[in-house]
Amino acid sequence: MNIRKNLTASVSIASMVMASAAPAFADGELNLLTWEGYADPSFIDAFTEATGCTVSATYVGSNDDFAPRLAAGGGVFDLISPSIDTTAPLIAAGFVEAIDTDRIERFDEIYDAFRTADGINADGQIYGLPYAWGAIVFMYRPDMFDEPPTSIADLWDPALEGRVSIWDDKSALYVAARRNGDMDIYNLTDAQIAAAQESLLEQRPNIRRYWSTAGELVDLYLSGEVWVSNTWAGYQSALLEAEGMEVVEFIPEENAEGWMDSWMIVADSPNQDCAYEFLNMSISELGQCGVANVNGYSVTNPVAARNCMTDEQFASLHQDDPGYIDSLLLWENLGPRLGDYVSAWNAVKAQ
Structure with a gap:
């Protein structure tokens, strides 16, 4: 499979979606602590053009990297994308803050199993925005x-x-x-x-x-x-x-x-407007087909995926079979x- 197949068309369509969804530039800078491919220029450039938010990324090689990096100076970062087995300790340590889901326009489109996952829910609040899985x-x-x-x-x-x-x-x-x-x-x-x-x-x-x-x-x-x-x-x-x-x-x-990665806001991030612009982008067509085309991963918003994927890609990534992840040993x-x-x-x- 060519992981960049249909990327240009997907980004073009999704960029128009982003531009129409953003009433004004948030204008700022975001620093990400994330995985390879999650800040790829093929879709991040369109995000920056639509919002005015520039993006810099530091990449991790393991989930074991997140807590030490945040403990050493978490204020350097605005958003992180740990996997589901790593999120709870980050929440308990106060490294991340709750997400205001009222500011996430398409939150209800995410697979229910991911939205309600224990790893991102604590004390009646949601701390992670599900992004990709595999x-x-x-x-x-x-x-x-x-x-x-x-x-x-x-x-x-x-x-x-x-x-x-x-x-x-x-x-x-x-x-x-x-x-x-x-x-x-x-x-x-x-x-x-x-x-x-x-x-x-x-x-x-x-x-x-x-x-x-x-x-x-x-x-x-x-x-x-x-x-x-x-x-x-x-x-x-x-x-x-x-x-x-x-x-x-x-x-x-x-x-x-099996794994699922979520975007989380680092506690006291000064770039809240750009952070929420990024979160909304991540579960839109731009972000969902962006990561699917670059990394070959399945994604968490099947509505967006259906809009920007071919039928073949949608099926090959098990987007039409969310129960597939239940057959795996999902990280806990x-x-x-x-x-x-x-x-x-x-x-x-x-x-």
């Missing part, structure tokens, strides 16, 4: 395998020494736990976390590198260093396809994780256990 699947080079991998356990095969890459994120523990047969991955006991940690240490000879960004994983494949990995479904595979490399995504026998708030997971993962990397 799966953490696995990916391999078919030219390097006589028999294609079908299980997470295949990534521990000694024949793959130095040919595996796993995301540099605490979710590596989710992968190892499923390999061990522990499927309640967001409620692991101390013993199960220790077992997952031991499995990851056992896998170390197979690991070429723990990847942090989409570009890093793409380069590892293009250089021939990596043959199999986990991946952000639809994103890195499309980047590799654009470079002429064939890769195949698959959901292993042990299932795949780890609560007080978050530190245990992060510490265990950091200990693996330190070995």
